[in-house]
Amino acid sequence: MTRSDVLLSLRGLHKSYGATRALRGVDLELRAGEVLALVGENGAGKSTLVKILTGVEPLEQGCISLQGAAQQFANAQDARAAGILAVHQETVMFQELSVAENIFAGRHPMRGPIVDWSAMHARARSALADVGARFASTTLVKDLGLAEQHLVEIARALSQKALVVILDEPTAALSQAEIRDFYGIVRRLRAQGVGVIFITHKFDEIFALADRYLVLRDGAAVGSGAMADTTEQELLRLMAGRAVEQIYPQIDGAPGERVLSVRSLSHPTEFRDLQFDLRRGEILGFYGLIGSGRSEAMRAIMGLNPRATGDFRVLGKRFDARRPGAAIAAKIAYVPEERQRQGGILSFSVQANISLADLARCANGPWLSALKESALCRRMVERLRIRTPSPHTPLAGLSGGNQQKVVLAKWLALDPRVLILDEPTKGIDVGAKQAVYALIAEMVQQGLAVILVSSELPEVMHLAHRVIVMRRGRQVAEFARAGMQAEAIVAAASGLGPRQGGAAGAV
Template identity: 80%
Template sequence: MTDVLLSLQGIHKRYGATYALRGVDLELRAGEVLALVGENGAGKSTLVKLLTGVVPVDEGTITLNGVAHTFANAQASQAAGILAVHQETVMFEELSVAENIYVGRHLMRGPFIDWSAMNTQAQAVLEQIGARFNAITLVKDLSLAERHLVEIARALSQKASVVILDEPTAALSQAEIRDFYGIVRKLRTQGVGVIFITHKFDEIFAVADRYVVLRDGTTVGSGAIADASEQELIKLMAGRAIDQIYPQINSQPGEVVMTVQALSHPTEFHNIGFELRRGEILGFYGLVGSGRSEAMLAIMGLNPAAHGSFVVNGQKLNARRPGDAIAAGIAYVPEERQRQGGILDFSVEHNISLAGLSRFARGIWLSKLRESALCQRMIERLRIKTHSPDTLLSGLSGGNQQKVVIAKWLGLDPRIVILDEPTKGIDVGAKQAVYQLIAEMVEQGLAVILVSSELPEVMHLAHRTIVMRRGVQVAEFARGSVPAEQIVSAASGLGTAPAAPPHNPTPAPNVRAVVLEKLAA
């Protein structure tokens, strides 16, 4: 691995007076996996936009295969051999895999599309990366992991020499992640240069050959993964050592604030039941497809086919819509902060006040003074980094966006907060801030349900952890009572009796359901 495939020298990018990138240097070799590491706001996304032709470089040189390039647009970048696979795949669900691979560049025979050649060539590329589905399969029938494979197949079909993988495993199960590692290694053996962007250190050390660390738009470190440690990378990223990511949880659970009994859904989960106490963190852990998030949506009145018994603060709750749950003092921070939690084109202030507009009402008008006071209080309480309350949510880093979404609900003074994957896609420094916030919530008497696919989170933070598998509640563990292996065993079903399927499932599984069932079996 001596041939330099891609070289960036002295890359600068400004937005007005703000520097997004300031003198970034980077080298990628053929057949190498390079981990691009940095906190949210460090400049990783801007660098990807420059490489893919979305925005132009202000200063500096991009050299690919020894030739200097200036990418006028995304098509120019793709033509040069650079392609990115993003965390959120954007595909045409009603079209086939082959059509998505060749979208915008269909193979033609005269004036007609050559469907046979396109399907054959797409199938060949899929087999090259070990995909287990057919080129004529509709994308809507694929799992998220399989959709990532389609994106990679698209890159290979264009003879891409550089593939950028931007947080590709954020929503994958552990089994899907292991399969994805194999795909990355296969790209390496085929001589493709891979830039791998992730916040998960186990992934960096599992697949990367070298690393480059960005901080505040500048390259602050690089080297071989074999010579690095997690603590060294964290110190480079944050500019400081983060010795204790998880805070001390000092609260002791008090009286019961919510009781859930016989919570069921025809296809997604069956007979879920638990008690939640004041000042308690209750973890929910399971593989993708275990029914955790679907059960939380039912509690919030967002899953109308579900039914069960809810008692909140001694009062029976009939949550048929979100307003019922909110009125009972329940707040819900969803997994997808950008699509479900916040509105990117709204300001920080308007996002924070959105859930409780009635509080600021004066007749038919809203009180700007009250709204601004709440926003400022939440910015200070959650230590949100923003230039002003009027800054658009899209202008904040991922970690600060997550804080804004949490602030929106804390502004309602809830008694129960449901956090669904609260640290998904944010860096270690932002994670530490979210963990500290959770600790403060329970110390102030709130009850927290923490839904997470990251086992260390629930093991360190939750007083108790409920494990789900295939829609069934299969185990419950107190903090520190069992090793990680036992929790994973319960979630996966390895070495245990299989969990019963959800009650009265529908008889028409799609490809995604079959894949998830095999992963959980």
């Protein structure tokens, strides 16, 4: 790469948070019209690098050059003005405003003292056409799906003539069809000469889209090169600092007595007539395409969907699933798909999040005991090997994988009988996934009953004793571990195959 080819150059970037060194002398180069995959385990320094590039965090040491000119960003507005924009996994938009208003938020075209609405919508339509969007500029953002909201953010970046677009886990919550559309958007950005930094934990996406890669580990750059010259195993070795031979743990043992019984679980619009049993020491997988009703059914069991009806029993004793308190009293725990919005409180400390579900255990009479809360936090941090600078660090300051562990710790502190995990490894890297899988295996061996909802087919096939497949709110097939075949499970989920599967047969 010659110097004239380089669009963005980072040299010797350092950043520390107290005693924690988040970045240690990182170098990075990006060409115009190139997709660079930035990979690494959670906590490797990717998020810190993005925050510095987008002006959210100040640069401690090192230099940033854009088109050969040195840059110093005092805030996010400076970074945007220079042409660096980020599209994050969690979209931040004005839900009640139109697409055009979101694209031009804070920089509306004006005609004298008033907004030039005609010009704004015309320019918004042009930006939407550039990303292949099929919705109108007048559409309210709240009426768009997650994939369409990502399109709006990318259109906003293009409307600002972005030189560099950072895509941070943009496909974590997208369906396969939406992901294919997203591939086309990235290729369109590349064709327009935009430099793209692509952050993802999905290796199929890296090899499908990226031209080069940069691997971070413990805040340092440990490997880079052309995608054509590397392999998945080599990237895993660089990320982990060791060969990753086995991602999924061996889960032995036969399920025991029936713990949870669900009969005639129905909802007027989301699912109908679901029924299943869950046994001690068993992992029951739920698989289906987005919109199949899996997550909605899990929320109903937890008492978060009061319009749902059915018969719910734990160890033969019925409980009222219209109230979350009844589910918690029955020793059912629920780790939701959206850990940042529903699983934890980002501004609260790690300690406060862990004690949140069981404040009574941490109380002395009517008062919260700091000693009891601290002891609970210390025990769960050690048990789940949560990496945090301090128990008092805000949850927002942890990596995605460690945030997920904190949400798990909050519920495990209750000593539940049933644990419902909805997309437990969404948006976390392979190393963090291994840690979560190992934790699940440990819990199951101790007799916990687990429901695993996942969009990742290898995950449910390797971990679950049985897999229930849902489609359009109905339970269409069940597969036992001995008879699981990926093609049959996908066919059942998509409605393309017979309603049968493996040793367990049809439901």
